[in-house]
Amino acid sequence: GQNIDQPTEMTATEGAIVQINCTYQTSGFNGLFWYQQHAGEAPTFLSYNVLDGLEEKGRFSSFLSRSKGYSYLLLKELQMKDSASYLCAVEDSNYQLIWGAGTKLIIKP
């Protein structure tokens, strides 16, 4: 079966750094996506990794290891507006996105 695992909830402090992990087992791999979803809103695209390594985009970075079926999203200099759910999704061999249940990130002052 296909499976995406990520922690249900994490708490971090404003100004700190947090790492959200995602592990996956899918039938094929054509890329991994991270999306941000604020409560009651639509998901919005954050990052895409298809090759191993780190992709940096401002305060957000995403890492991929295909051999380990593992990715993480790193958020630096946390702000209160970063409180949201972070969704990991893998594009499988049929080019369909398989989604994790999401990690709810709570930022405390």
Added chain:
Amino acid sequence: DAEITQSPRHKITETGRQVTLACHQTWNHNNMFWYRQDLGHGLRLIHYSYGVQDTNKGEVSDGYSVSRSNTEDLPLTLESAASSQTSVYFCASSAGRDDSYEQYFGPGTRLTVT
């Protein structure tokens, strides 16, 4: 500015009724998707389309249907609404693999079946 819209944003219906949720995008994207999102689950794909007259079943397609008569619209129909179909429904679109890979999501429709 290009956008993707959904209507209605909220809907309450009764068991057994037919319901249609609208999705309209002005990105001129070939690919369109319908997902449902339930607490404790990731987004689950209902149906998708890669172009006009093309429709495909996703992971949870039973009880749902779609049609694609033009590029802009992919309406989702619940043929006979059931309480298990109470959910938040998201429509998304993408340009396709040769262009941009990210999916753009509509604001969602919260459907309650009583």
